[in-house]
Amino acid sequence: MSKKQMKLGLSMRYMGYHVGSWRHPDVPADGASLFQSFLEVAQTAERAKFDMLFLADGIGVRLDDKPKGSMCRSRHNVELEPLTLLSALAPLTRNIGLVATASTTYNEPYHIARKYGSLDQISGGRAAWNVVTSWSDQEAWNFSMSKQLDYDTRYERAHEFVEVVTGLWDSWDEDAFLLDKESGVFYDEKKMHVLDHVGKHFSVRGPLSVRRSPQGRPILVQAGVSEPGQQIAAEYCDIVFMAKNDLKSAQDYYSSVKDRLEHFGRKKSDLLMMLGLTPIVGRTREEAQEKYEQLEALIDPIVGLSMLYRSFGDLSHLPMDGPVPKPDLDKVGLKSSAQMYYDLAQKQGLTIRQLYKKIGMAQEHKTVVGTAADVVDEMESWFEQGAADGFNITPSLLPHGINDFVELVLPKLRRRGRFRDEYEGRTLRENLGLPVPASRYATTASADRRLAS
Amino acid sequence: MSKKQMKLGLSMRYMGYHVGSWRHPDVPADGASLFQSFLEVAQTAERAKFDMLFLADGIGVRLDDKPKGSMCRSRHNVELEPLTLLSALAPLTRNIGLVATASTTYNEPYHIARKYGSLDQISGGRAAWNVVTSWSDQEAWNFSMSKQLDYDTRYERAHEFVEVVTGLWDSWDEDAFLLDKESGVFYDEKKMHVLDHVGKHFSVRGPLSVRRSPQGRPILVQAGVSEPGQQIAAEYCDIVFMAKNDLKSAQDYYSSVKDRLEHFGRKKSDLLMMLGLTPIVGRTREEAQEKYEQLEALIDPIVGLSMLYRSFGDLSHLPMDGPVPKPDLDKVGLKSSAQMYYDLAQKQGLTIRQLYKKIGMAQEHKTVVGTAADVVDEMESWFEQGAADGFNITPSLLPHGINDFVELVLPKLRRRGRFRDEYEGRTLRENLGLPVPASRYATTASADRRLAS
Numbered sequence: 001m002s003k004k005q006m007k008l009g010l011s012m013r014y015m016g017y018h019v020g021s022w023r024h025p026d027v028p029a030d031g032a033s034l035f036q037s038f039l040e041v042a043q044t045a046e047r048a049k050f051d052m053l054f055l056a057d058g059i060g061v062r063l064d065d066k067p068k069g070s071m072c073r074s075r076h077n078v079e080l081e082p083l084t085l086l087s088a089l090a091p092l093t094r095n096i097g098l099v100a101t102a103s104t105t106y107n108e109p110y111h112i113a114r115k116y117g118s119l120d121q122i123s124g125g126r127a128a129w130n131v132v133t134s135w136s137d138q139e140a141w142n143f144s145m146s147k148q149l150d151y152d153t154r155y156e157r158a159h160e161f162v163e164v165v166t167g168l169w170d171s172w173d174e175d176a177f178l179l180d181k182e183s184g185v186f187y188d189e190k191k192m193h194v195l196d197h198v199g200k201h202f203s204v205r206g207p208l209s210v211r212r213s214p215q216g217r218p219i220l221v222q223a224g225v226s227e228p229g230q231q232i233a234a235e236y237c238d239i240v241f242m243a244k245n246d247l248k249s250a251q252d253y254y255s256s257v258k259d260r261l262e263h264f265g266r267k268k269s270d271l272l273m274m275l276g277l278t279p280i281v282g283r284t285r286e287e288a289q290e291k292y293e294q295l296e297a298l299i300d301p302i303v304g305l306s307m308l309y310r311s312f313g314d315l316s317h318l319p320m321d322g323p324v325p326k327p328d329l330d331k332v333g334l335k336s337s338a339q340m341y342y343d344l345a346q347k348q349g350l351t352i353r354q355l356y357k358k359i360g361m362a363q364e365h366k367t368v369v370g371t372a373a374d375v376v377d378e379m380e381s382w383f384e385q386g387a388a389d390g391f392n393i394t395p396s397l398l399p400h401g402i403n404d405f406v407e408l409v410l411p412k413l414r415r416r417g418r419f420r421d422e423y424e425g426r427t428l429r430e431n432l433g434l435p436v437p438a439s440r441y442a443t444t445a446s447a448d449r450r451l452a453s
Numbered sequence: 454m455s456k457k458q459m460k461l462g463l464s465m466r467y468m469g470y471h472v473g474s475w476r477h478p479d480v481p482a483d484g485a486s487l488f489q490s491f492l493e494v495a496q497t498a499e500r501a502k503f504d505m506l507f508l509a510d511g512i513g514v515r516l517d518d519k520p521k522g523s524m525c526r527s528r529h530n531v532e533l534e535p536l537t538l539l540s541a542l543a544p545l546t547r548n549i550g551l552v553a554t555a556s557t558t559y560n561e562p563y564h565i566a567r568k569y570g571s572l573d574q575i576s577g578g579r580a581a582w583n584v585v586t587s588w589s590d591q592e593a594w595n596f597s598m599s600k601q602l603d604y605d606t607r608y609e610r611a612h613e614f615v616e617v618v619t620g621l622w623d624s625w626d627e628d629a630f631l632l633d634k635e636s637g638v639f640y641d642e643k644k645m646h647v648l649d650h651v652g653k654h655f656s657v658r659g660p661l662s663v664r665r666s667p668q669g670r671p672i673l674v675q676a677g678v679s680e681p682g683q684q685i686a687a688e689y690c691d692i693v694f695m696a697k698n699d700l701k702s703a704q705d706y707y708s709s710v711k712d713r714l715e716h717f718g719r720k721k722s723d724l725l726m727m728l729g730l731t732p733i734v735g736r737t738r739e740e741a742q743e744k745y746e747q748l749e750a751l752i753d754p755i756v757g758l759s760m761l762y763r764s765f766g767d768l769s770h771l772p773m774d775g776p777v778p779k780p781d782l783d784k785v786g787l788k789s790s791a792q793m794y795y796d797l798a799q800k801q802g803l804t805i806r807q808l809y810k811k812i813g814m815a816q817e818h819k820t821v822v823g824t825a826a827d828v829v830d831e832m833e834s835w836f837e838q839g840a841a842d843g844f845n846i847t848p849s850l851l852p853h854g855i856n857d858f859v860e861l862v863l864p865k866l867r868r869r870g871r872f873r874d875e876y877e878g879r880t881l882r883e884n885l886g887l888p889v890p891a892s893r894y895a896t897t898a899s900a901d902r903r904l905a906s
Contacts, residue, residue: 022632022639029632029639033664035544035575059563061624061660063647072642078625078664081571087540088575091488106561110512110595118534122488122541141658142563171514172531179475179482184753186475186482189525194516205594207514211486211531300637 003417006383007272007390007432009052009099009241010045010402012038014075017278018396019307019360020298022075026400032079035088041399042089045096048406049420051431052097052128053089054221054241054392055082059106059134060142067316070306083115090123097428099128099221104161105154106134106143110204112161113168116218117210125214125427129165130221130241131232133158135334136310155228157201162220162236164204167195169217170439171207193441215427216436225253225336233271234260238434241392243276243364245344250275250387270435275388277379278362278396280369281408292369295396296357304356311338320353340364365394372408380418456870459836460725460843460885462505462552462694463498463855465491467528470731471849472760472813473751475528479853485532488541494852495542498549501859502873504884505550505581506542507674507694507845508535512559512587513595520769523759536568543576550881552581552674557614558607559587559596563657565614566621569671570663578667578880582618583674583694584685586611588787589763608681610654615673615689617657620648622670623892624660646894668880669889678706678789686724687713691887694845696729696817698797703728703840723888728841730832731815731849733822734861745822748849749810757809764791773806793817818847825861833871 015031031037065071082100120127133154176191195206222233223241244250282288324345327338395401468484484490518524535553573580629644648659675686676694697703735741777798780791848854
């Protein structure tokens with residue numbers, strides 16, 4: 001019997017998750033603004049048969065110059081926008097999925113349904129939406145708001161937003177368009193559905209001006225660890241991105257999400273849990289360690305402290321080689337990161353300097369430093385122990401990180417039967433092995449026909 | 454001395470402006486949803502050295518089934534969304550401009566500045582935004598509004614929207630990014646500008662998370678004939694799209710817009726007036742007339758009446774071969790079209806049937822039926838008499854219409870020295886021969902340097 005295989009995604013934002021990646025000699029310093037950089041990375045990932053490309057997002061330039069001098073040293077300033085970038089990559093790729101992040105707090109559901117629907121048409125069924133609620137006042141200030149919506153309202157709005165978007169995606173049955181040149185009838189009125197949504201946050205009539213997705217509907221992704229985030233994932237999503245550093249908490253989270261699926265009439269296999277993973281690979285462990293140290297040296301201390309700022313406030317008055325203080329969770333922007341960073345520091349006994357170096361390497365993602373065999377061992381171990389269905393590779397540097405992974409790690413993963421040699425299907429949903437959700441307007445009879453076919 | 458040359462654009466929406474284009478044997482009936490259809494058209498236009506591709510837009514599916522049975526016979530239902538489509542075309546083209554429509558009524562300026570800024574980076578300076586205010590309640594219903602904003606508010610909002618977007622596009626000086634790997638300094642703080650806009654409709658802090666446009670800023674297009682529309686055009690825009698059927702009214706409008714430029718410190722040559730033109734070309738006049746009649750036959754009377762509905766209300770109880778009644782301008786959706794259609798009917802003594810056939814051919818755009826010489830004569834005549842700086846070709850059918858135009862009309866236009874053999878520049882702005890607007894933060898000294906270079 002063939003072994004169960006892993007799914008693999010590649011995170012491309014800023015051409016590498018290392019905070020100083022742009023300073024590395026092999027990285028184009030302005031790569032985040034260059035289409036050509038992303039194209040090369042995307043084509044490498046597709047040749048390697050990755051399931052998907054992923055772009056995280058935030059909408060704005062953060063102007064916290066804390067500590068002073070850190071802002072102009074950060075590369076988090078300019079970049080290409082995810083939907084335009086993935087649309088441009090669509091016709092130059094054939095099989096790989098295209099996952100773009102968009103916020104439910106600063107968008108309108110009709111636009112999101114339409115743009116992702118359109119990308120899905122253009123790409124032949126490879127579009128995915130990573131649903132986020134955003135988390136900072138700095139974004140609110142770009143959208144005529146004095147501060148962000150409170151937490152509960154953000155998630156309540158997100159839930160309704162996803163309900164509307166998925167509803168709009170059901171506007172047209174697959175066979176709605178008769179296109180009968182002779183009689184002049186373009187579509188069958190019985191196969192067009194008017195949403196007429198009226199809710200607390202949105203009133204949206206529909207129908208959507210994009211035809212039904214080649215994959216039933218675009219893939220939905222969620223990354224929030226909060227209770228309401230998990231609920232949205234269980235009810236609607238196909239994929240959850242997770243950032244976990246220890247096996248036990250990954251297993252707990254994995255089960256927590258999967259256990260919720262049954263309530264919505266879904267099977268555990270209907271949703272894939274993808275763990276963020278940053279491999280620093282060498283031909284020997286020594287070479288990997290050298291690479292790691294070279295990367296550490298690229299982290300300017302002031303930039304390191306600025307990364308801790310949003311979780312801990314200003315730590316520049318404390319000894320860098322002293323302990324990490326407990327964050328004030330009521331005051332910080334992104335609670336979940338603050339808690340995770342603090343737990344990490346406690347567990348591993350990290351100093352402030354050690355913590356920012358760790359985060360600077362790959363943000364909150366699990367890092368493995370070692371040979372290809374070390375990396376594959378670790379991946380297989382987490383995969384087998386119910387902590388992940390696959391991995392979202394978050395390389396420190398691009399294109400370096402993906403080249404290394406493809407050259408060194410993938411052959412071993414394949415040799416162990418854990419990753420595909422060829423794409424199985426045409427759409428992202430087919431390649432992920434996920435079921436096509438029935439239209440909310442499908443009758444039982446037609447749903448049965450679909451299942452039988 | 455070489456003759457002054459025309460600019461040429463190609464409108465691609467729905468694969469042809471003829472209301473029944475999809476019924477024509479040569480047209481892919483579902484072409485508006487097929488990326489490949491647009492790609493072929495775009496590449497033909499680029500080989501022919503067209504200045505730009507244009508996509509009009511509306512956000513929703515209109516559900517007026519008036520007269521009954523017309524709705525399911527209309528092709529205005531599903532299509533690809535302009536920004537995703539043009540982004541996908543960007544890497545498969547090299548020189549041609551990419552003009553996408555977006556509404557100021559149902560968008561946020563930060564998103565628009567960012568997405569068009571990103572498309573501009575991806576395309577190497579070929580992005581353009583056609584600024585519209587939208588005009589129907591049917592769109593409002595998709596955006597949690599019970600009816601559209603009133604006319605004055607729409608234009609007031611549009612004006613402020615454009616002010617914010619152009620401000621955001623000045624967020625970074627061209628040379629802001631030092632990218633100094635050694636010192637770790639990414640950008641020069643003095644060359645980043647925080648907009649801090651606080652106005653009646655928007656509060657937007659900025660800066661934009663996209664670097665400065667390769668063409669200074671994306672090209673701005675306006676098509677509104679109203680007083681406030683002309684003001685926005687004169688203050689901010691590079692191009693005006695116009696729909697006029699008689700020379701005199703085109704000349705008046707041309708002067709009206711151009712005369713406003715001086716007030717904003719701009720020259721008449723700083724803005725280009727582009728006339729919508731639908732050529733029905735044959736090798737002989739008879740062949741052209743035959744094509745025209747073949748096209749007329751594709752217009753289902755019920756679809757014809759539905760096109761008049763939004764200007765005149767339901768005319769199905771009136772004799773089709775009788776006169777066109779005066780529209781009630783206070784009640785109709787799009788006042789300017791209603792007035793234009795009525796004037797056209799009056800001037801040419803058209804019956805209801807004749808009017809819908811005329812509109813069905815190319816909406817409100819000027820139509821020329823004849824040989825290539827006839828078309829070129831007409832174009833040259835309007836161009837020389839101060840009615841247009843160029844033409845936005847609105848073909849009845851695609852790809853047929855552009856193939857015909859390129860094969861038959863363009864060689865004659867070139868022989869008369871009226872159209873380019875090769876692109877002059879790299880960006881859309883360079884090819885249009887338009888000046889780069891100075892950043893609002895430019896000092897006089899640096900502005901002088903720019904002009905001198």
